[in-house]
Amino acid sequence: MINKLIQNIQKTNAPIVVGLDPMLNYIPPHIQKRAFAEFGETLEGAAEAIWQYNKEIVDAVYDLIPAVKPQIAMYEQFGIEGLKAFQKTVNYCKEKNLVVIGDIKRGDIGSTSEAYAVGHLGKVQVGSKRYSCFDEDFVTVNPYLGSDGIKPFVDVCKEEKKGLFILVKTSNQSSGEFQDRLIDGKPLYEHVGEKVAKWGEDCMGDSYSYIGAVVGATYPKMGEILRKIMPKSFILVPGYGAQGGKAEDLKPYFNEDGLGAIINSSRGIIAAYKQEAYKHFGETAFADASRQAVLDMIADINQAIGR
Numbered sequence: 001m002i003n004k005l006i007q008n009i010q011k012t013n014a015p016i017v018v019g020l021d022p023m024l025n026y027i028p029p030h031i032q033k034r035a036f037a038e039f040g041e042t043l044e045g046a047a048e049a050i051w052q053y054n055k056e057i058v059d060a061v062y063d064l065i066p067a068v069k070p071q072i073a074m075y076e077q078f079g080i081e082g083l084k085a086f087q088k089t090v091n092y093c094k095e096k097n098l099v100v101i102g103d104i105k106r107g108d109i110g111s112t113s114e115a116y117a118v119g120h121l122g123k124v125q126v127g128s129k130r131y132s133c134f135d136e137d138f139v140t141v142n143p144y145l146g147s148d149g150i151k152p153f154v155d156v157c158k159e160e161k162k163g164l165f166i167l168v169k170t171s172n173q174s175s176g177e178f179q180d181r182l183i184d185g186k187p188l189y190e191h192v193g194e195k196v197a198k199w200g201e202d203c204m205g206d207s208y209s210y211i212g213a214v215v216g217a218t219y220p221k222m223g224e225i226l227r228k229i230m231p232k233s234f235i236l237v238p239g240y241g242a243q244g245g246k247a248e249d250l251k252p253y254f255n256e257d258g259l260g261a262i263i264n265s266s267r268g269i270i271a272a273y274k275q276e277a278y279k280h281f282g283e284t285a286f287a288d289a290s291r292q293a294v295l296d297m298i299a300d301i302n303q304a305i306g307r
């Protein structure tokens, strides 16, 4: 799957990923009204609104981008109905040839991680049959439990030719509370970066490992260091746009081959129609606003990294 991600990036010339994080208050009123008219103000109604919103955005941008990143909490908050919308979104994006990064941020003791890995990347055994469930291409994983919590994910990736993005240095304000703590003279995120590089060594695609890392756009100096610590790992970079990450800071996240990083924007794309620059599209043309925001993001990043 890492090879497909790279092919898609090269085909679109767009090292970006659109985050599908559909909060109800981003969904234009006409879509909510239609969904509520059919299902009432219910969890089903909310899930239908999410699905219709996502579908229209994906239809408007899929030809411009290599990948999407649905964030599962935004669906899970609506219970089973929300998870059905998550599943429908994953399936639809795959039909559109997009690489799907399930942002699930899981990680537990080995046996439990195995169940997460099977449910999201692998196949679950039922009697003599095996079923794919959520079936994303990559998932995000939290490494706090250490190697035995990561190994089941890596094993399923090897079997299924899928991949991981492991949290190394997150984009949020408090990420330094633990991640920047010095251990043996080195910050914790560097120790985790070294582990990611190690875990990825025997998981190579054609040019990059399918064991990648997450490093926030909001900490570019650390991004530069981590790029060198994990030369073969793809870096998923959230925090551009809504969280203040700037394109001009992102060059160090890339390798000399112009690859190695993929920049995420969620609210900045899916709720573009609410921003001053795109307000003229209006609520009903929200997906056109998202398309324009994607075009602007690609130009912004390519210019900054000299692509």
Ligand SMILES: O=C(O)c1cc(=O)[nH]c(=O)n1[C@@H]1O[C@H](COP(=O)(O)O)[C@@H](O)[C@H]1O
Pocket (backbone or CB within 6 Å): 019, 021, 071, 103, 140, 169, 170, 171, 172, 214, 215, 216, 238, 239, 240, 241, 242, 243, 264, 265, 266, 267, 268
């Ligand atoms: O793993 C992630 O994707 C992630 C890691 C991180 O360090 N920071 C971060 O913002 N994210 C996710 O990236 C997305 C950022 O959304 P926007 O700030 O709206 O672009 C959300 O889905 C976050 O959950």
